[in-house]
Amino acid sequence: MRIPCPYCGERDAHEFAYLGDATVTRPDPAAADAAQAFHDYVYLRDNPAGAHQEWWYHANGCRQWLRVARDTRTHAIAAATSARVSGEPA
Amino acid sequence: MRYSFLSILANGLSGQKGWAPAWRDAAPKPAYDVIIVGGGGHGLATAYYLAKVHGIRNVAVLEKGVIGSGNAGRNTTIIRSNYLLPGNEPFYEWSMKLWEGLEQELNYNAMVSQRGILNLFHSDAQRDAYARRGNAMRLAGVDSELLDKARVKAMYPFLDFDNARFPIQGGLLQARAGTARHDAVVWGYARAADRLGVDIVQNCEVTGFIREGDAIVGVETTRGPVRAGKVAVAVAGSSSRVAGMAGLRLPIESHVLQAFVSEGLKPLVDGVITFGAGHFYISQSDKGGLVFGGDIDGYNSYAQRGNLPVIEDVCEGGMALMPRLGRLRLLRHWGGIMDMSMDGSPIIDRTPVPGLYLNAGWCYGGFKATPASGWCFAHLLATGAPHETAGAFRLDRFRTGHLIDEKGVGAQPNLH
Ligand SMILES: Cc1cc2nc3c(=O)[nH]c(=O)nc-3n(C[C@H](O)[C@H](O)[C@H](O)COP(=O)(O)OP(=O)(O)OC[C@H]3O[C@@H](n4cnc5c(N)ncnc54)[C@H](O)[C@@H]3O)c2cc1C
């Protein structure tokens, strides 16, 4: 598996570290339903078989966080953008 | 037909023509008391104990492919009960006890072999951690023994004891642990369940649930609708997909785990050895191949195949532990989809949806759990209450904070 880093170009997956699902966002701790929202945010995942948005960190490269669109059934990568553009990992 | 020495002899003398299929390839009936989704080890064991222990025989196991084509047929066959935490240890020890009587129980040769598992340690801190684990096991009434370097050397002289970075200081031994023939476990449970009247329905994928109000009263399948009093899901790596059809999101991510087998060799490794300084473990199958593996790949996957970085990592671990591995040729390698839970421990529980029960979150260690998982899931389905050894495996523990995190790494499934 190779990840097309927008800064470094296409690089082998072993240069990257994986964080996980990029669609979950950290809830507001002051909100009334914060306990429920944090449970869902920390523990529950859609875990789709198919298109998945996920965070990868280019540890042995430019050290940027990337948002990668990958198919979990084939590992084919459709896009990788810098988290600076698409929103930081929450 | 009951298998016995006499049946083998009789068939040997009559050209092996007297064998009947071990189980019926059933077509689905319109309705059952209990439907089990997933014909892996856990689903089949659940069906068997429902019929055997609880007398519930109007049961079907619905499998989307052929039984045992998921993780049950892909694992590295290690069975053990060397856990640390009180929520886990009694359950895995119950499983170990069931393994010890399994072949007589099922009248099937599952090649259960209690050849021992040795977890090596390479530092003082790791020695302390393993002493603690060994003591916790003994407190739970389970065998364990802390071995020093000399005793490990007597068992496995060919390991790299004086490795510059990871010298071997000793190991924690569970002598009752070992291996079993994974396919035979599937076939043995299938045959024994079938003989008690359970329908094993293959090529029957569950594609949705039939609901009446809130409750689930059956399933839609590729072979038509089937109704049921209770629906029990045991689909391992597909847990999120199946639960998703009922509108549930689970505390689970699916990840790929790879395993490897070498060309066949004469007897070399007579137990199971795990490397403590990286993730690598090895045993030898009865056919002679060295069976080994390591970490999951670490990213969400449903692909049943992995990537090269983990292959490299596993081989590095192997070479650091056992340099002679470098002369071997690899015969095969493959992957399976793990239901990685958020704390690394399983779930055997009812769900918030009436009529729907869940058995999931086995991560990379559910083969050893097969007998107890079936026993406890059947107990829950039949009595409505959790079995005494599985009471901690609740689905709502993530909400209540009663997590069972053996490794202490938190809600990061790829690190468990
Ligand atoms: C490489 C590898 C090595 C491993 N090594 C070990 C080990 O050494 N020791 C250990 O204890 N564990 C090990 N494991 C883990 C162990 O194999 C699993 O935890 C365990 O097999 C899971 O339970 P199961 O047997 O019921 O799963 P499976 O065999 O995966 O059964 C689930 C079944 O559900 C079916 N299914 C899925 N969706 C549907 C649907 N919609 N409708 C109908 N059927 C469906 C699938 O086809 C499958 O047959 C390993 C796993 C792998 C992949």
Ligand SMILES: [Zn+2]
């Ligand atoms: Zn980069």
